[in-house]
Amino acid sequence: MPAPCPATIPDGYLLTLDIIGGGSLSMNFLAMYMIWFQSPGMHGYKYCLTYMQFASFLVEFNLTVLVPAYYFFPLTGGIAVGEVVRKYISNHMGLTIWMFMFCFVLPASLSCFIYRHTAASQIQNNASKFHLKKLVMILTHIFPFLTALGTWNCQMTFDQKYEYVRKNYPQCLFWLEFDRFEAYDYQVNPWIVRTACAAIGFLMISTCYGIWLGVHTMVILQRLRGHMSVQTYQMHLTALISLGLQMATPTVFILPVYMFVAVIVTDAVDMQRIVSWAPCLMSTHSMLLVTVMIMSNASYRKVLKDKIWNVLGLTRLTGSHIGSEVEPSIRTSNNLIGSRPVS
Numbered sequence: 001m002p003a004p005c006p007a008t009i010p011d012g013y014l015l016t017l018d019i020i021g022g023g024s025l026s027m028n029f030l031a032m033y034m035i036w037f038q039s040p041g042m043h044g045y046k047y048c049l050t051y052m053q054f055a056s057f058l059v060e061f062n063l064t065v066l067v068p069a070y071y072f073f074p075l076t077g078g079i080a081v082g083e084v085v086r087k088y089i090s091n092h093m094g095l096t097i098w099m100f101m102f103c104f105v106l107p108a109s110l111s112c113f114i115y116r117h118t119a120a121s122q123i124q125n126n127a128s129k130f131h132l133k134k135l136v137m138i139l140t141h142i143f144p145f146l147t148a149l150g151t152w153n154c155q156m157t158f159d160q161k162y163e164y165v166r167k168n169y170p171q172c173l174f175w176l177e178f179d180r181f182e183a184y185d186y187q188v189n190p191w192i193v194r195t196a197c198a199a200i201g202f203l204m205i206s207t208c209y210g211i212w213l214g215v216h217t218m219v220i221l222q223r224l225r226g227h228m229s230v231q232t233y234q235m236h237l238t239a240l241i242s243l244g245l246q247m248a249t250p251t252v253f254i255l256p257v258y259m260f261v262a263v264i265v266t267d268a269v270d271m272q273r274i275v276s277w278a279p280c281l282m283s284t285h286s287m288l289l290v291t292v293m294i295m296s297n298a299s300y301r302k303v304l305k306d307k308i309w310n311v312l313g314l315t316r317l318t319g320s321h322i323g324s325e326v327e328p329s330i331r332t333s334n335n336l337i338g339s340r341p342v343s
Helices: 013-037 045-066 091-103 105-123 130-152 158-168 170-177 191-223 230-246 251-266 269-275 278-282 285-295 298-311 319-339
Strands: 069-071 077-080 181-183
Touching (some): 013 285, 045 285, 158 170, 230 285, 251 278, 285 298
Antiparallel strands (some): 077 181
């Protein structure tokens, strides 16, 4: 059977992560500019968007710059390939910190849905069980700490890692000579299964609650559409649709995780090279989040287009220019109408 671990890290792997990390930094600066300087009517909602964007960026920056890793699936392990903080923390500590940051994406995302639902409920003077929302936010903010604690307890001793690799993938024993190598065996350490099952279960329940908030917010807006101005209704609807589309971006995590599990369960060694590049896909999360946020908001799209045209040194025929060209004919029409005798 071929070894699931390569002799060396593939060429271009680290370079790809560095490029993605640099692009992520630029895109997130753009997102913060849009949220704080081009969103005059958002008020408190901009704090929720900032929280969600910053949490996503930390996960991505950690994955691409601080503690990047190359995985050896179906061998449940891999090797740390970063040099930034590896000299200060262990491999397992880096994984624990990444998991801690990743879990904060959940409360950050839910805070946006709760804000939108609360804003819609206040229009119809409905408290909408605000105590339940507070409880959800408390529990989801405890979730990262408990998950990090469980992840830390998943650590294995050197002897346990040696036995796991020797019995299952003896071709990879040479990697144990490197202190960057890390491996996990769920049959030896029960904390791995406990932590994974608890985290996935909590994520599923929280996701269902977030979906319910989004759907119920839409129902409230449709019910009150006749009592709101067109501008107010459009503002709420655009923000909700944009948020819903942004929540589709975590698929860049779901698909790779599904691939990891499938490869591990089926022991598909031939798929190792493909799935090991999955972190490059996962590290595009915050960039996709920014892209969806801008493309789903007409105001952001207009600002971005204007900035691009200005940078290129080109001029555009804006609405004010068009108005100035047709304004004389309008005034002439008005004067003619005003000069007619009233019968």
